[in-house]
Amino acid sequence: MLEKLGEVLRKTTDKIANAIFLDKNLVDMIIRDLQRVLIEADINISLVKELSDKIKKEAFDERIKGIDKKEHIIKLLHDELIKILGEYTPLKLQKTQNRIMFLGLYGAGKTTTVSKIGNYFAKRGNKVALIGLDVHRPAASEQLKQLADKNKITCFINEKEKKAEKIWEKYEKELQEYNLIIIDTAGRHALDKELIDEIKNLNSLIKPTETILVMPADIGQAAKKQAQDFQNAVQITGVIITRMDSTAKGGGVLTACAETKAPVYFIGTGEKVNDLEEFNPSSFLSRLLGMGDLQTLIEKIRSVTDEGKQEKLQKSLEEGNISLEDVIEQVKNMGQLGGFDKIKSMIPGLGSAKIPEGILENQQTKIAKWEHILKSMTPEEKADPELLKKQTSRIARIANGAGVHTSDIRSLLKQYDLLNGMFKSGAGFDPSQGISQKQMQKLAKKFGKKMRF
Ligand code: GDP
Numbered sequence: 336m337l338e339k340l341g342e343v344l345r346k347t348t349d350k351i352a353n354a355i356f357l358d359k360n361l362v363d364m365i366i367r368d369l370q371r372v373l374i375e376a377d378i379n380i381s382l383v384k385e386l387s388d389k390i391k392k393e394a395f396d397e398r399i400k401g402i403d404k405k406e407h408i409i410k411l412l413h414d415e416l417i418k419i420l421g422e423y424t425p426l427k428l429q430k431t432q433n434r435i436m437f438l439g440l441y442g443a444g445k446t447t448t449v450s451k452i453g454n455y456f457a458k459r460g461n462k463v464a465l466i467g468l469d470v471h472r473p474a475a476s477e478q479l480k481q482l483a484d485k486n487k488i489t490c491f492i493n494e495k496e497k498k499a500e501k502i503w504e505k506y507e508k509e510l511q512e513y514n515l516i517i518i519d520t521a522g523r524h525a526l527d528k529e530l531i532d533e534i535k536n537l538n539s540l541i542k543p544t545e546t547i548l549v550m551p552a553d554i555g556q557a558a559k560k561q562a563q564d565f566q567n568a569v570q571i572t573g574v575i576i577t578r579m580d581s582t583a584k585g586g587g588v589l590t591a592c593a594e595t596k597a598p599v600y601f602i603g604t605g606e607k608v609n610d611l612e613e614f615n616p617s618s619f620l621s622r623l624l625g626m627g628d629l630q631t632l633i634e635k636i637r638s639v640t641d642e643g644k645q646e647k648l649q650k651s652l653e654e655g656n657i658s659l660e661d662v663i664e665q666v667k668n669m670g671q672l673g674g675f676d677k678i679k680s681m682i683p684g685l686g687s688a689k690i691p692e693g694i695l696e697n698q699q700t701k702i703a704k705w706e707h708i709l710k711s712m713t714p715e716e717k718a719d720p721e722l723l724k725k726q727t728s729r730i731a732r733i734a735n736g737a738g739v740h741t742s743d744i745r746s747l748l749k750q751y752d753l754l755n756g757m758f759k760s761g762a763g764f765d766p767s768q769g770i771s772q773k774q775m776q777k778l779a780k781k782f783g784k785k786m787r788f
């Protein structure tokens with residue numbers, strides 16, 4: 336997702352940071368690189384021009400000297416980019432019943448996103464029900480039901496009924512016991528009169544607390560007109576952008592939404608249920624600039640972990656007291672998070688680190704072995720895995736008992752050291768308070784060291 340843009344932005348900040356002489360020529364050169372890549376990312380030309388003019392004009396502010404000058408320019412770039420990405424507007428649930436209606440054209444990603452959002456809020460302790468009101472496309476409701484079943488979320492559909500309103504009325508009573516109802520609707524190839532009428536009818540019947548427009552990233556700047564058109568038909572409260580993983584032009588849709596003042600709540604980054612991220616312009620940007628984003632990572636870990644386990648894991652993560660069981664749980668979660676490559680970009684300092692291939696991939700068989708290993712360990716050994724390193728005879732005994740090779744036990748210990756060390760260095764900061772630049776640099780340094788095998 337926007338990899339090229341991120342790469343150039345990181346190179347740019349490096350160039351500025353490493354420059355001995357920060358003269359007009361260098362700044363001009365950097366601006367030219369920036370312009371090219373921002374336009375490639377489909378960001379509106381007038382916004383790009385505004386950004387470069389502002390940097391040109393303010394880069395050489397006479398009052399700022401020496402090293403501060405570099406920071407000043409990087410900050411200028413950061414602030415200008417934040418400005419074009421729009422403000423952070425989270426999707427907040429109300430205490431009373433929430434009804435979130437999803438709208439969008441055919442194939443925008445509504446049904447997939449309905450199930451992602453359902454799962455997201457169910458994991459956060461809400462009583463969620465999905466309802467399928469796409470009566471036009473054959474198999475549309477079956478698709479929703481399958482996704483809901485897979486994630487153990489209640490779902491109401493009625494394949495025989497051809498009137499969306501009737502389905503809503505049929506289940507309205509049963510829906511009362513849920514605090515969050517997510518409504519999947521039909522799309523069309525374009526926003527024609529028929530679709531507008533249908534949306535308006537559903538809107539007055541359901542009285543949604545949020546109306547979310549789903550748009551795929553590959554429509555680029557056309558998002559602006561689409562958002563406006565839907566906005567004119569009904570009151571859109573927010574946008575979710577899907578397929579941010581599959582196009583380099585995602586910058587276009589993001590900035591188009593910011594321009595139309597349609598807040599982007601979430602972005603979809605893949606087809607799986609956990610491929611969803613809350614959109615926070617500043618953490619999005621810090622990731623593009625290569626500063627990593629530990630908070631997003633913690634959020635993601637939270638989203639794939641069940642309520643009960645979540646608290647314990649969060650606590651061990653913050654305290655740096657990870658047990659062997661936690662390690663296995665972590666590696667399982669990483670699989671669900673989309674593999675280590677995706678996670679890597681969120682950890683400060685790891686963005687460009689080389690991770691030996693296969694180190695965290697293809698873990699299924701490994702995990703099964705590890706689970707056998709744990710069963711053959713004494714409680715004493717589980718509590719203090721260091722014992723195994725001190726007395727290798729223990730490793731031989733466990734290998735025998737678990738029917739695995741001693742190298743399997745060593746690989747588990749290595750993983751344990753790696754993860755424990757990584758998260759231990761993250762101890763002592765409160766994720767809800769964010770993380771300071773200094774802490775970030777310290778973490779990056781530690782992670783960098785840990786990852787060299
Ligand atoms: P709908 O017609 O608006 O309900 O769209 P669907 O939810 O059926 O999605 C259309 C296609 O887009 C499906 O193949 C989805 O798997 C895919 N899709 C949805 N969201 C994403 C995403 O964030 N990334 C990728 N790569 N594919 C997605």
Ligand code: MG
Nearest residue numbers: 445446469475
């Ligand atoms: Mg659909």
